[in-house]
Amino acid sequence: EADRSDTFTRFDGTPMPVEYSTALILESEQIDGIVVVFRDITVRQELAKMKDEFISTVSHELRTPLTSIRGSLGLLSNGVFGTLQPKGQHMLEVAVKNTDRLVRLINDILDIERLQSGKVVLEKKPVSARQLAQGAVEGLQGVADKQKVKLACDACDETFIVDPDRITQVLTNLIGNAIKFSKAEGEVKVRVERQDDDIRFSVSDTGRGIPPEKVDLIFGRFQQVDASDSREKGGTGLGLAISKAIVEQHGGRIWVESRLGEGSTFSFLVPLGTQRGPYVLVVGETDDRREEVARLVGRRGARVRFAEVGVNLDGLQPAPSMILVNLAASPPLEWVEAVRHQNAQVVCYQGPDALGHELFAALEAAGRERASRFRVLVVEDDADLAEVLVAIFERHNTEALSVGTVEDAIEAADGFQPDLLMLDLGLPGGSGFDVVEVLRHRPQQAHIPVLIYTAREVGPEDLDRLRLGETRAFVKTRVTAQVFEEAVVTWLEKLAAAPVPQ
């Protein structure tokens, strides 16, 4: 009989986790009795929790130095500071490759810890299942070509409500494994189909297959069919455990069917997710524009309703959580006042083309026509990382100043007049939150865009507390220096192109 667990209550009222197993006592086919063994697993659970916390702390602490190592190596190997001899270049590439592997491992460890302890908040929105699958396939086409594996995708087009990045992560992992464990000339097929109220994804390969006794095990942490798999194939043994946690958090399930030597099919089901997004009321939009506006707003998962200027807001059922008012419809002032007293977020916009801009990009506050270079204030207490970041910005003709404490940041924000604030959260003498708190009350900086670059995950609430102008968060090492650099550069370009605020 397998072990089971339960929670008992001690005499003093405190809970005690127990595990128990049972065995029947058989006397010539007759049940004579039963033995039940209870084990108090309080200490074991505490130890497991301590271990997980320890791993998580260590991994966080590793992020910052690792990010500066990866950044420096990247700059060196891109030849930013001169070229090396071929042997030296090769050594650098080995270092880059292994740093990337270490980064992957640390991200995976932190990911699984957060997923399994329920700390991950899914950012669900309606997306096309086909686009998700095709995106994941395209992302791995290069890897497949290298291994001479054919990749095919056969997907229905259904919209479902999921966290697209997380589902892409699952697909990428399954397709990546399928390619990895295929022989050359093999074929990997991705299928997406609707199955009742679920979407079913399956990834099949014609590779080495999985022995039946391992089929359930491989979804556990660090479980591999062959101990050499991680070394030879470059995996961490965490991919399937992460995938399982993500699928289960979506209310779905994942499994594999496999024949040794013939291939495997990994499948997972995710519910369509019929819960709807917020309800948005659009007021004063002309008939010919409604379709486009509905599409624009609806793409974000919201339900849209239209109304004329002057509509009685108190009679609306259900109450909208957001009201968009087209100022071109000349709403009377007292009505606008009434709108502002609604318990809803209110956005006023002007002119037919402004909606997307007003709604989705709070950029113009920072956009200024300027002849001078952009200025970035880097608030980072790790001097090495700060140096790397400044070097990255300077490569893109952007002036960067780095400071390492809350006080210096507050002072430099005034003196340096940055166009963008790049903020680490953990700082000596306080945190990034303290910096934002002060800048929020200064008209000069209250709307400056903020880029959070930190070792910790930033939740939606934290992000709100950190918001000045448009605010984004990147987790150190989750984004590679290159991706980060690209994101920052595109953002800077966008800021430069934004119109001058009236």
Ligand code: ADP
């Ligand atoms: P990783 O691939 O990083 O080692 P995973 O958790 O993704 O970790 O996979 C765990 C193990 O399951 C792999 O090491 C491999 O032994 C086995 N496995 C996964 N996918 C396949 C597949 N498509 N074919 C054969 N074995 C697989």
